[in-house]
Amino acid sequence: MADISSIKDFIKNNRAEYIKLESLLTSNKALAPENGGDGELKKCEALETFLKEHGITKLERFDAADSRAAGGIRPNLVATIDGENDDYSIWIIAHLDVVPAGDLSLWETDPWTVVEKDGRLFGRGVEDDQQGLTSAFAAAWAYVSLGVKPKHTVKLLFAADEEVGSKYGIIWLLKNTDIFKKEDLIII
Numbered sequence: 001m002a003d004i005s006s007i008k009d010f011i012k013n014n015r016a017e018y019i020k021l022e023s024l025l026t027s028n029k030a031l032a033p034e035n036g037g038d039g040e041l042k043k044c045e046a047l048e049t050f051l052k053e054h055g056i057t058k059l060e061r062f063d064a065a066d067s068r069a070a071g072g073i074r075p076n077l078v079a080t081i082d083g084e085n086d087d088y089s090i091w092i093i094a095h096l097d098v099v100p101a102g103d104l105s106l107w108e109t110d111p112w113t114v115v116e117k118d119g120r121l122f123g124r125g126v127e128d129d130q131q132g133l134t135s136a137f138a139a140a141w142a143y144v145s146l147g148v149k150p151k152h153t154v155k156l157l158f159a160a161d162e163e164v165g166s167k168y169g170i171i172w173l174l175k176n177t178d179i180f181k182k183e184d185l186i187i188i
Helices: 004-012 015-027 041-053 130-146 170-176
Strands: 059-065 073-081 085-095 115-117 120-122 152-159 185-187
Touching (some): 015 041, 015 130, 041 059, 073 130, 073 170, 085 130
Parallel strands (some): 085 152
Antiparallel strands (some): 059 073, 073 152, 115 120
């Protein structure tokens, strides 16, 4: 069993993979129909593939119907890392959608391509909310790669539709599923 310093070292030593994930996510525009896009499906599918390639394979999709979006859905993806105890889960929630790039003349680079400059990443969505999504992945990947079984089950929710009201994301999940338990701890 790995100790906390092994987990920290693993996370610290895999920066290139986090940049790869940020680049993948940024290149898959996830704009709500209200923002002139076709939703999160392409980005969600790319994320699913990436997670599986990194050993995070217990995945469930909860798709909210939205005829305006690609495939007629707004996907919500849950990744589960089984814990020793399942009396409650620890949820880490991030969202898939981003806001439009705005006036392109204000960008020094293509907003849909991640650029690293002075140790920082630039691109539409890298901060809001791909940093949360990537951080959640980093911790989960460390657990899986090092064979760490957390004390309690950890669930990562990558939700749709946060940028324009969450109607097809967290609100839809609360109204249409029973994935959350009263005892669960939730980090957003």
